[in-house]
Amino acid sequence: MQRRRDGWMARAAVMAVGLALTSVAPAAPSVLATTGMVADLVDRIGGECIETEALMGPGIDPHLYRAAASDVQAFQSASLIAYNGLGLEGQLDSVLRRFGERRPTLAVAEAAAAAGPVDLIQTDGDGAPDPHVWMDAALWSQAITPTVEALRQVVPDCTAGLRERASALREQLSALDAWMRASIASIPAGQRVLLTAHDAFGYYGRAYDIEVRGIQGISTTAEASVADIQANARLIAERGLPALFVESTINPRTVDAVVAAARERGAEVVIGDTLYGDALGESGTLADSLPGLLIHNTAAITRELGGERAPLPAALSDWRAPLRARHGGE
Incomplete structure (x- = not known):
C-alpha cells in the first residue's frame, strides 16, 4: 500500500512540475x-x-x-x-x-x-x-x-x-538590392538575357535590367508548345546565349527540349545552376531563406552569363544570423 501511495505521489509531482512549466512558458502565437x-x-x-x-x-x-x-x-x-x-x-x-x-x-x-x-x-x-x-x-x-x-x-x-x-x-x-544590381550589370550587354523554364522573373528583370524570357508562362499550369520551344532555341542561337536555367519546382523536360533544339541550330548552350523561383531551397542550403534565394540566383545568373559577382556588402555579413539564433544555431 505504501509503495502504491508513493508511486501515485511521484506521478502527481511530475504532473505538477509539467503544469508549472506550462504556465511559465506558454506557447507563442x-x-x-x-x-x-x-x-x-x-x-x-x-x-x-x-x-x-x-x-x-x-x-x-x-x-x-x-x-x-x-x-x-x-x-x-x-x-x-x-x-x-x-x-x-x-x-x-x-x-x-x-x-x-x-x-x-x-x-x-x-x-x-x-x-x-x-x-x-x-x-x-x-x-x-x-x-x-x-x-x-x-x-x-x-x-x-x-x-x-x-x-x-x-x-x-x-x-x-x-x-x-x-x-x-x-x-x-x-x-541586397544594390548588390544584385551591381552583379547583373557586369554581364556583357549582349548576353544579359535570363531564359528560364517559367516566367517567374519579371520583377527581377525589371529591377535589375536584364531581359527575361520564360519558356512557360507566369503560371506553371501553362504548357510550352513546340512553337515556344523553337522560338527560344532560335533566341539562343541568334544571341549566342551561353546558358539557360530551370527552377527547383519545375520539371526540366521543356528546358531539355530547348537545349536539344538549340544544338540542332549549331548553338552550344548549357543548363545553368538550378534557380529558386516559387519555393525556397532545402534547410541548410544557401537558398533556405529569401535573402539567400536572391543571393544564390544572382550569383548563378551572373556566373553562367559571363559576369562577375560583386562583393557582398557589410550589411549582408550576418544576414543568416536571425534564423540561426531562432533555430538553435543551425
Missing part, C-alpha cells in the same frame, strides 16, 4: 504562412514572439498546390494566416479569401504593392498580375511595414522588437 518566402519574412520580423510554419516546403509549386483537410485545420488554429496573394496560391486562393472574412490574414505581395507607388506586371493570360514580387528586393521590402502591423495585432507586447527587427531587415534588403 502561431503564424501559418503559405510559402517559404512569406514564412521567412514573417519569421525574421516576428522573431521569438511567434511560431512560424510554412505550409509549402522546398520544391512545392504553389501554382499547383491543393489544400488538404489538415491544411484547413491548420488555418483554423493559426493566430494569423500570411500568404502571397495576387493569385500565386492558385486553387488555394479561394480558401484563403474565405478565411480572410473571419480570421486575421495578410496578403503579403498585395500589401507590398499597396504600400508604395508600383506598377504590377500584368500578364497576357487571365488578366491577373504577376505575383512573383519577392524577386525584387526593394519591392519586397515594402511588405515589411504591413507585416509589422499585422503581427502587432497578434503580439502587441512585442511591438518594440518587431520594429527593431523590421528596421534591420529593411537595411539588409536595401543592401
Whole structure:
C-alpha cells in the first residue's frame, strides 16, 4: 500500500512540475504562412514572439498546390494566416479569401504593392498580375511595414522588437538590392538575357535590367508548345546565349527540349545552376531563406552569363544570423 501511495505521489509531482512549466512558458502565437518566402519574412520580423510554419516546403509549386483537410485545420488554429496573394496560391486562393472574412490574414505581395507607388506586371493570360514580387528586393521590402502591423495585432507586447527587427531587415534588403544590381550589370550587354523554364522573373528583370524570357508562362499550369520551344532555341542561337536555367519546382523536360533544339541550330548552350523561383531551397542550403534565394540566383545568373559577382556588402555579413539564433544555431 505504501509503495502504491508513493508511486501515485511521484506521478502527481511530475504532473505538477509539467503544469508549472506550462504556465511559465506558454506557447507563442502561431503564424501559418503559405510559402517559404512569406514564412521567412514573417519569421525574421516576428522573431521569438511567434511560431512560424510554412505550409509549402522546398520544391512545392504553389501554382499547383491543393489544400488538404489538415491544411484547413491548420488555418483554423493559426493566430494569423500570411500568404502571397495576387493569385500565386492558385486553387488555394479561394480558401484563403474565405478565411480572410473571419480570421486575421495578410496578403503579403498585395500589401507590398499597396504600400508604395508600383506598377504590377500584368500578364497576357487571365488578366491577373504577376505575383512573383519577392524577386525584387526593394519591392519586397515594402511588405515589411504591413507585416509589422499585422503581427502587432497578434503580439502587441512585442511591438518594440518587431520594429527593431523590421528596421534591420529593411537595411539588409536595401543592401541586397544594390548588390544584385551591381552583379547583373557586369554581364556583357549582349548576353544579359535570363531564359528560364517559367516566367517567374519579371520583377527581377525589371529591377535589375536584364531581359527575361520564360519558356512557360507566369503560371506553371501553362504548357510550352513546340512553337515556344523553337522560338527560344532560335533566341539562343541568334544571341549566342551561353546558358539557360530551370527552377527547383519545375520539371526540366521543356528546358531539355530547348537545349536539344538549340544544338540542332549549331548553338552550344548549357543548363545553368538550378534557380529558386516559387519555393525556397532545402534547410541548410544557401537558398533556405529569401535573402539567400536572391543571393544564390544572382550569383548563378551572373556566373553562367559571363559576369562577375560583386562583393557582398557589410550589411549582408550576418544576414543568416536571425534564423540561426531562432533555430538553435543551425
